[in-house]
Amino acid sequence: MPIDEIIGEIVGAVVEGAVEVVGTGVSEVVAAVFDGGGGEKKPDTGEGLIVVGGSYAGAQIAASAREAGYTGRIRLVSAEAHTPYHRPPLSKAYLLGKAERESLPIRGAAFYDEEKVELLLSTPIVGADRANRTLTTAGGDTLKWDRLALATGARARTLADMPDKVLVLRDLADADRLRALAADARRVVVIGGGYIGLEAAASLSQLGKRVTVIEMQDRLLARAATPALANFVADAHRARGVELLFGARDVGFEHYHGVLSGVRASDSTGRAHTLPADLAVVGIGVHPNTELAAMLGLAVDDGIRVDEFARCIDAASGAPVPEIVAAGDCTRHPSRWNPAQGRGLRLESVQNATDQSKIAGATVAGAAAAKPYDAVPWFWSDQYDLKLQMVGLSGVPDTTVTRGNMASNRFSLFHFRAGVLVGVDSVNKPADHMLARRLLASRVPVTPEQAADANFDLRSTLPS
Amino acid sequence: MPTINYVLKDGTRRAIDVPNGTSIMLGAINNNLRGIDAECGGCCSCATCHVYIEESDMARLKPADSVEKELLEGVAAERRPTSRLSCQIDVTAALDGITVHMPDRQS
Numbered sequence A: 001m002p003i004d005e006i007i008g009e010i011v012g013a014v015v016e017g018a019v020e021v022v023g024t025g026v027s028e029v030v031a032a033v034f035d036g037g038g039g040e041k042k043p044d045t046g047e048g049l050i051v052v053g054g055s056y057a058g059a060q061i062a063a064s065a066r067e068a069g070y071t072g073r074i075r076l077v078s079a080e081a082h083t084p085y086h087r088p089p090l091s092k093a094y095l096l097g098k099a100e101r102e103s104l105p106i107r108g109a110a111f112y113d114e115e116k117v118e119l120l121l122s123t124p125i126v127g128a129d130r131a132n133r134t135l136t137t138a139g140g141d142t143l144k145w146d147r148l149a150l151a152t153g154a155r156a157r158t159l160a161d162m163p164d165k166v167l168v169l170r171d172l173a174d175a176d177r178l179r180a181l182a183a184d185a186r187r188v189v190v191i192g193g194g195y196i197g198l199e200a201a202a203s204l205s206q207l208g209k210r211v212t213v214i215e216m217q218d219r220l221l222a223r224a225a226t227p228a229l230a231n232f233v234a235d236a237h238r239a240r241g242v243e244l245l246f247g248a249r250d251v252g253f254e255h256y257h258g259v260l261s262g263v264r265a266s267d268s269t270g271r272a273h274t275l276p277a278d279l280a281v282v283g284i285g286v287h288p289n290t291e292l293a294a295m296l297g298l299a300v301d302d303g304i305r306v307d308e309f310a311r312c313i314d315a316a317s318g319a320p321v322p323e324i325v326a327a328g329d330c331t332r333h334p335s336r337w338n339p340a341q342g343r344g345l346r347l348e349s350v351q352n353a354t355d356q357s358k359i360a361g362a363t364v365a366g367a368a369a370a371k372p373y374d375a376v377p378w379f380w381s382d383q384y385d386l387k388l389q390m391v392g393l394s395g396v397p398d399t400t401v402t403r404g405n406m407a408s409n410r411f412s413l414f415h416f417r418a419g420v421l422v423g424v425d426s427v428n429k430p431a432d433h434m435l436a437r438r439l440l441a442s443r444v445p446v447t448p449e450q451a452a453d454a455n456f457d458l459r460s461t462l463p464s
Numbered sequence B: 001m002p003t004i005n006y007v008l009k010d011g012t013r014r015a016i017d018v019p020n021g022t023s024i025m026l027g028a029i030n031n032n033l034r035g036i037d038a039e040c041g042g043c044c045s046c047a048t049c050h051v052y053i054e055e056s057d058m059a060r061l062k063p064a065d066s067v068e069k070e071l072l073e074g075v076a077a078e079r080r081p082t083s084r085l086s087c088q089i090d091v092t093a094a095l096d097g098i099t100v101h102m103p104d105r106q107s
Helices: A003-008 A056-067 A109-114 A172-184 A195-206 A227-239 A291-295 A350-365 A430-442 A448-452 B024-030 B055-060 B066-072
Strands: A019-024 A049-053 A073-077 A117-120 A125-129 A134-137 A142-144 A147-150 A154-156 A166-168 A187-191 A210-214 A243-245 A249-256 A259-266 A272-276 A279-282 A286-288 A311-313 A320-326 A378-383 A386-392 A399-405 A410-417 A420-427 B003-007 B013-017 B050-053 B083-085 B099-101
Touching (some): A049 A056, A056 A350, A109 A117, A109 B024, A125 A291, A172 A279, A187 A272, A195 A227, A195 A279, A195 A378, A227 A243, A227 A386, A259 A279, A386 A430, A410 A430, A410 A448, A430 B066
Parallel strands (some): A073 A117, A187 A210, A187 A279, A210 A243, B003 B099
Antiparallel strands (some): A019 A073, A019 A147, A311 A320, B050 B099
């Protein structure tokens, strides 16, 4: 796989969130004009902003638009029945029964009330029209907007012919099903050795299930972590009794009257295996939800294309569309953190959804308030007693040094390309992670020798 | 229900009844108090729920564990001896009436 694809497809921990926020400036009697550069200017008719998508990005766009002074009407439209909630716990604390629904909301009811963000829940959007500035709901209603925010997120990829007791893990409904099915399951097969699959494997193993992870590549986390970190994580799973099967081909399901009984796969030698299973979790990546953007005549390239101010791009002219922004998992954005540049970067992470949405919200409120999106990408994953924190896009580094002691499960891997620090993976070393975020953001020179020397104070390299 | 006093960035004081078993962070989030971001939702990964505990209340809290102490090294605002991550402070009757201050920024 070329490096730009590896980097461009980096998958973070369980991050989602696509919601449309549409709002309107009802309170503004005087028609405002959109002041984004390059696009046409259209008067504000009082319909305000609609945000489509009810997860991190949707909630943050609404919040940031208000913080940046947007006084128009804001509607947050979500296909789900819940207000935006935290997804990372779904594969971890929530699955383990250590967190309940009450702890999941991203914002409390007081936020929507006080900030005048109208919630339209259980409202899938099935149509969109830019000329008339409308959305069509699954129920057939028409919603009008002056400004539109696409936070439509991504959906989990599935396999063909999935019988009962095979599921993906993306939203709260998935997690509730998984929790219920796990109670009676004994043998679980996880298909896909990415973060979601591994977090589910760790949690199910901790619940006493016999777990096998099957992965198509020859290592874990092939899209999302360096080989050094992936090998450490593989050892951690094996040490806790989780079986790993690499190079799997021709994955399929055995069932009895439609209910899963086993998972078939060939190994790298072509030998076929059937793993008995009474529960299977499929974690093989996501598709960005770009359908509405395409209907709106916006540029789409495995993600909704946006500029550094989170403005969508007109598919025909290539110019930014000032009245439509997008943020989060659904987008592909220009990023200096992507060493391959070119096609831009699509990230699936809480960090990206949150930070890009702050820009999008400011753009909605008036482009003058918006700063270009340039945040350092970071991710986390909790598996067993291991707190994994990754910063930067390491891709395939040419030099990696270890700071700390791998045997003690407390260390960081500092990755370099051509002598430049490009990323840091930390295990149970949150101080290293927080420092690494500052090192990368400030772009101070750090050498592999300094990083490997535990007695060298890396903070001394930072500007005071 | 224990009452937690939050002092916002502009100096406004808000006394909030926060249910036992939740956290100082959730008390702020559920009541739309600006100044705590809590981007990771309380799993001690992001250091964006930083607060300063009123000095005279410090003794009433259980001390920070090693993970929280490490994350505190990376808070965006000034780190002080009274700095804590509010997601790691479980609300109990013992904390009734304590005062926490929002820092000037979280990121």
